[in-house]
Amino acid sequence: MAVTKLFGASIKRREDPRLITGMATYTDDLTLPGMAYAQIVRSPHAHARIVRIDAAAARRHPGVVAVFTGRDLAGALKPIPTAWLIPNADLKTPPHPPLAVDTVRYAGDGVAVVVATDRYAARDAAQLVEVTYEPLPAVVDQITAAGPGAPQIHAEAPGNLAFRWAVQGGDAGAAFAEAQRDGVVVSQRFVNQRLIPNAIETRSVLARYNSGSGELTVWYTTQNPHIARFLMSVVTGIPEQKIRIIAPEVGGGFGSKIPFYPDEAVVAFCARAIGRPVKWTEDRRENYLATIHGRDHITDLELAARTDGTVTGIRGKTWANLGAYLSTAAPGIPTILHGLMLPGCYAIPNLSYEVQGVFTNTAPVDAYRGAGRPEATYLIERMMDLLAARLGMDPAEVRRKNFIPPDRFPYTTAAGLQYDSGNYTPALERALEAAEYRRLRSVQQQGPKDNRYLGIGLSTYVEICGLGPSAVAGAVGFQGGLWESATVRLHPTGKATVFTGTSPHGQGEETTFAQIVAEELGLPIDDIEVVHGDTGSISMGWGTYGSRTTVVGGAAIALAARRVRDKATKIAAHLLEAAESDLVFDRGRFYVRGSPDRAKSIQDVTLQAYLAWNLPAGVEPSLEASAYYDPSNFTFPFGAHVAVVKVDAETGEVELRRYVAVDDCGRVINPMIVDGQVHGGLVQGIAQALWEGAAYSAEGQLLTGSMADYAVPRAHMFPRFVTGRTETPSPHNPLGVKGVGETGTIASTPAIVNAVVDALRPFGITHLDMPLTPERVWTAIRTHARR
Amino acid sequence: MKHKISLTVNGTTYTHEVEPRLLLVHYIRDVLGLTGTHIGCDTTSCGACTIHMNGKAVKSCTVLAVQADGAQLLTVEGLARDGQLHPIQEGFWEEHGLQCGFCTPGMMLAALELLQRIPDPTEEQIRAGIEGNLCRCTGYQHIVNAIQYAARKMRGEEPRKAAV
Ligand code: FES
Ligand code: FES
Numbered sequence: 001m002a003v004t005k006l007f008g009a010s011i012k013r014r015e016d017p018r019l020i021t022g023m024a025t026y027t028d029d030l031t032l033p034g035m036a037y038a039q040i041v042r043s044p045h046a047h048a049r050i051v052r053i054d055a056a057a058a059r060r061h062p063g064v065v066a067v068f069t070g071r072d073l074a075g076a077l078k079p080i081p082t083a084w085l086i087p088n089a090d091l092k093t094p095p096h097p098p099l100a101v102d103t104v105r106y107a108g109d110g111v112a113v114v115v116a117t118d119r120y121a122a123r124d125a126a127q128l129v130e131v132t133y134e135p136l137p138a139v140v141d142q143i144t145a146a147g148p149g150a151p152q153i154h155a156e157a158p159g160n161l162a163f164r165w166a167v168q169g170g171d172a173g174a175a176f177a178e179a180q181r182d183g184v185v186v187s188q189r190f191v192n193q194r195l196i197p198n199a200i201e202t203r204s205v206l207a208r209y210n211s212g213s214g215e216l217t218v219w220y221t222t223q224n225p226h227i228a229r230f231l232m233s234v235v236t237g238i239p240e241q242k243i244r245i246i247a248p249e250v251g252g253g254f255g256s257k258i259p260f261y262p263d264e265a266v267v268a269f270c271a272r273a274i275g276r277p278v279k280w281t282e283d284r285r286e287n288y289l290a291t292i293h294g295r296d297h298i299t300d301l302e303l304a305a306r307t308d309g310t311v312t313g314i315r316g317k318t319w320a321n322l323g324a325y326l327s328t329a330a331p332g333i334p335t336i337l338h339g340l341m342l343p344g345c346y347a348i349p350n351l352s353y354e355v356q357g358v359f360t361n362t363a364p365v366d367a368y369r370g371a372g373r374p375e376a377t378y379l380i381e382r383m384m385d386l387l388a389a390r391l392g393m394d395p396a397e398v399r400r401k402n403f404i405p406p407d408r409f410p411y412t413t414a415a416g417l418q419y420d421s422g423n424y425t426p427a428l429e430r431a432l433e434a435a436e437y438r439r440l441r442s443v444q445q446q447g448p449k450d451n452r453y454l455g456i457g458l459s460t461y462v463e464i465c466g467l468g469p470s471a472v473a474g475a476v477g478f479q480g481g482l483w484e485s486a487t488v489r490l491h492p493t494g495k496a497t498v499f500t501g502t503s504p505h506g507q508g509e510e511t512t513f514a515q516i517v518a519e520e521l522g523l524p525i526d527d528i529e530v531v532h533g534d535t536g537s538i539s540m541g542w543g544t545y546g547s548r549t550t551v552v553g554g555a556a557i558a559l560a561a562r563r564v565r566d567k568a569t570k571i572a573a574h575l576l577e578a579a580e581s582d583l584v585f586d587r588g589r590f591y592v593r594g595s596p597d598r599a600k601s602i603q604d605v606t607l608q609a610y611l612a613w614n615l616p617a618g619v620e621p622s623l624e625a626s627a628y629y630d631p632s633n634f635t636f637p638f639g640a641h642v643a644v645v646k647v648d649a650e651t652g653e654v655e656l657r658r659y660v661a662v663d664d665c666g667r668v669i670n671p672m673i674v675d676g677q678v679h680g681g682l683v684q685g686i687a688q689a690l691w692e693g694a695a696y697s698a699e700g701q702l703l704t705g706s707m708a709d710y711a712v713p714r715a716h717m718f719p720r721f722v723t724g725r726t727e728t729p730s731p732h733n734p735l736g737v738k739g740v741g742e743t744g745t746i747a748s749t750p751a752i753v754n755a756v757v758d759a760l761r762p763f764g765i766t767h768l769d770m771p772l773t774p775e776r777v778w779t780a781i782r783t784h785a786r787r
Numbered sequence: 788m789k790h791k792i793s794l795t796v797n798g799t800t801y802t803h804e805v806e807p808r809l810l811l812v813h814y815i816r817d818v819l820g821l822t823g824t825h826i827g828c829d830t831t832s833c834g835a836c837t838i839h840m841n842g843k844a845v846k847s848c849t850v851l852a853v854q855a856d857g858a859q860l861l862t863v864e865g866l867a868r869d870g871q872l873h874p875i876q877e878g879f880w881e882e883h884g885l886q887c888g889f890c891t892p893g894m895m896l897a898a899l900e901l902l903q904r905i906p907d908p909t910e911e912q913i914r915a916g917i918e919g920n921l922c923r924c925t926g927y928q929h930i931v932n933a934i935q936y937a938a939r940k941m942r943g944e945e946p947r948k949a950a951v
Contacts (some may be wrong), residue, residue, distance in 0.1 A: 011884075012880055012881060015884065016878075016879070016880045016885060016888075017880070017887030017890070019885055019891055020863075020872070020876040020879050020880055020885065020888070020891060020892075020895065021823070021864065021866070021867055021872075022822070022823020022824070022862065022866075022892055023819070023823070023864075023877065024823075024888055025822070026822075026825070026889065028816075028822075029816070029822035030824070031817075031820075119813070119817070120806070120808070120809075139917070197914065198921075198923050199887075199889075199923060200825075200827040200833060200835055200887070200889045200890050200921060200922065200923050200924075201825070201827065201887070201889040202827070249888065251825070251887045251888070252886070252887040252889060252923050252924050254923065283829050284827065284828040284829050284830065284833075285829055448877045505887055506886035506887030506888070506924050507886065508883075508886065584903070630850035635876040655818065674885065674927075675883075675929075676883050676886060676924075676925060676929055678926075679925060679926030679927070679928045679929065680886065680923075680924045680925050681926070681928040682926055683927065684923070685927040706828070706829070706830045707827075707828045707830050707832035707833060707921070708830040708831075708832055712832075712833075712921050712923065714917075714918050714920075714921065714927075715913075715914040715915075715917050715918065715920075715922075715927040715931065716911075716914040716915050716918055718914075718926070718927060718928075720910070720928060720931075721877030721926070721928055744926070787854065
């Protein structure tokens with residue numbers, strides 16, 4: 001493909017003018033005539049039986065239109081389904097009622113909804129709904145919940161076990177037996193703490209039901225409107241063709257806006273029941289309680305290696321906390337997207353890994369940026385450092401030694417995935433050089449200055465992106481396809497509208513996609529409009545998550561544009577009275593080879609396609625094409641990150657001094673946007689390592705229940721990041737792209753922890769669980785100093 | 788009991804009867820229909836609601852509408868003049884200082900006040916100056932670049948682009 005200056009250029013984003021002038025429309029910005037406001041009454045208990053709900057006082061409150069309880073909804077709405085039914089794992093799917101009927105299972109579980117004529121009245125009246133609870137014993141941590149004598153959360157899931165999933169490859173038993181004899185085995189327990197996604201826009205839903213036409217229109221904060229339409233239809237019984245879902249401007253998601261929550265079904269029910277539009281907007285407290293959380297794994301892991309540092313096997317077990325109910329994608333996150341990535345970028349022939357999914361009395365856990373892959377990368381990257389420390393090797397050397405060599409791609413891992421392409425060593429060398437690794441190691445040799453200890457941490461990662469081949473999605477139980485749709489429509493004036501089934505919400509694809517079409521059709525970029533997030537105008541799509549939007553959605557757009565070009569070529573050849581094979585297409589012009597003056601612009605051809613006065617035989621009028629792209633494989637971006645920290649042994653404080661990220665996401669369409677994606681991911685990943693963590697009390701109260709209690713990081717907590725790239729195109733993707741939305745979160749967490757542990761080596765510390773707060777670091781130093 | 792308030796927003800004067808407990812941010816969004824000012828929290832933590840009140844950046848979720856009686860307010864809708872973007876808007880656009888855009892109006896107004904106080908801030912001063920505003924998307928680096936761009940432009944210097 002010819003590379004023009006648009007593809008690969010840092011074009012300013014086309015979505016920005018409306019966003020920087022306050023003219024963008026997010027869901028909560030919408031108001032419809034007669035609109036009422038909903039407030040959901042949520043359980044203050046983590047586990048309790050509902051004895052009685054008395055809504056009389058709430059109903060009498062001025063402005064209140066209606067109050068509904070779980071019982072009122074029970075006949076009208078079906079339970080909220082899970083969409084990822086992983087096979088061979090004895091998966092239990094206990095019912096998840098839209099509002100709790102008999103039992104609440106986490107603090108934040110909805111029990112009633114109040115609808116009133118204004119926000120304040122709805123909120124006041126919600127306080128007047130009297131719910132009598134009979135508290136039950138609660139359990140919040142997954143190991144206790146999976147153990148004997150724990151409170152039982154669902155009758156359908158004995159022992160609180162949602163599933164037991166395993167992956168095997170090679171012969172881990174033999175590898176460990178050999179390592180125990182002649183090599184080394186390192187083992188460690190890891191806690192990957194629970195995180196709260198914190199999109200700055202909370203969730204919001206506005207539903208309107210037209211009783212005359214039977215149509216339900218829902219504007220809402222979703223990353224995947226077509227999946228939402230399907231599930232809305234399943235839950236409400238309203239036929240799919242009568243439902244229109246619109247994702248207006250969406251203020252960040254990070255996975256938290258993938259699920260179909262009870263709330264959207266409840267709001268749709270209310271709109272239908274009271275015969276007027278209803279809006280519900282979560283406040284932040286509610287967002288913390290009832291929007292999904294991420295991560296929350298406890299893992300026991302072992303690595304087998306030879307004494308020269310060659311890793312021969314990995315085995316272990318993870319307990320994944322799933323919360324009180326199975327959220328939309330929950331079962332697939334700690335298994336398919338996690339377990340299969342455990343070997344990372346290393347040629348590890350033997351693998352045995354088990355994951356138990358466990359119900360607890362906490363908010364449901366689902367995909368949070370990276371979704372399973374950060375947890376996997378954290379495990380393997382920490383293990384590589386533990387191995388290096390055990391053998392007295394340099395962590396960079398251990399990695400080089402175990403990288404999958406470039407000549408072995410496509411490479412099939414012990415977990416059965418086929419990595420498409422990779423060249424890991426150059427990325428590592430680039431990162432080491434940019435970080436001045438050698439110099440820093442010699443500075444480190446000189447010992448601490450002013451009781452401040454230097455630490456250097458590496459993370460070399462590979463991730464699975466571009467979700468994904470639909471046949472594989474089906475084989476692993478995902479109840480959907482993962483292909484993507486695109487329509488490229490040229491208008492009579494030669495301008496274009498592009499429709500995509502993805503649903504970007506900050507990732508900049510209105511720009512990236514326009515760059516693709518401008519490249520393929522030679523159109524000025526300002527003549528291209530990208531439409532997304534509306535089931536009313538887009539035939540089908542699977543949405544934005546899993547770093548799939550540009551990889552899968554962009555490829556569909558390129559293919560549709562190429563079909564448009566093929567048809568335009570036929571018409572141009574006819575108009576120019578030349579053979580198609582004699583035509584050259586260059587920057588928007590068709591001309592006859594050898595006579596550049598015999599030419600038609602794409603705009604001329606488009607007009608003729610619509611006028612249809614003189615079309616070649618068998619060619620239909622109009623000029624548009626659709627493509628449905630189903631990738632043949634996933635893509636596997638990779639890279640190397642280096643973190644440099646100083647740890648103050650007096651205070652336990654960690655200062656991040658320098659951070660270098662070298663990422664390979666295949667071909668780059670817009671470098672500025674790619675950098676932005678990397679930066680955003682880094683901040684989230686670094687924050688997990690150092691500050692963030694959701695905490696519940698033993699009784700199931702969320703202790704980090706507000707932005708004042710949960711450490712969403714701020715600008716002054718970071719140095720300027722250094723980013724770099726290598727470029728190894730995906731061989732199977734039509735654009736050669738691999739995806740970049742999650743790399744930063746996946747790679748950075750272990751780089752930071754490795755750096756801090758590296759700094760603490762003089763104290764004999766080999767591991768610390770996250771977040772590495774001053775208190776935790778300080779305590780570890782004191783404890784070890786005393787030994 | 789409702790209170791009568793009168794205030795100027797982006798140069799237009801409004802008079803309304805409001806409940807004493809009405810938050811200024813709800814007044815701006817729901818009563819005036821200026822929805823560019825956002826709400827991201829309930830603990831004065833995120834700064835999505837930042838506006839200027841009598842020339843000072845305030846979090847409008849933590850001010851009652853009645854407290855703004857007689858005040859001059861500036862919201863994101865008032866930044867551009869005669870179809871010309873304000874340098875702070877230009878900076879955010881040029882330097883990719885936004886992704887989902889939800890934090891952006893508040894972020895720009897906080898940054899603008901910073902530049903009015905310190906026309907030539909260091910990177911450290913910029914990072915400290917936007918400490919009251921959370922962005923979950925950008926990782927802040929391009930926001931810093933955007934503010935540096937705006938600072939140069941507002942000082943009458945040729946703005947240099949930092950992004951690739
Ligand atoms: S809405 Fe978060 S500080 Fe005002
Ligand atoms: S751009 Fe999304 S929160 Fe800042």
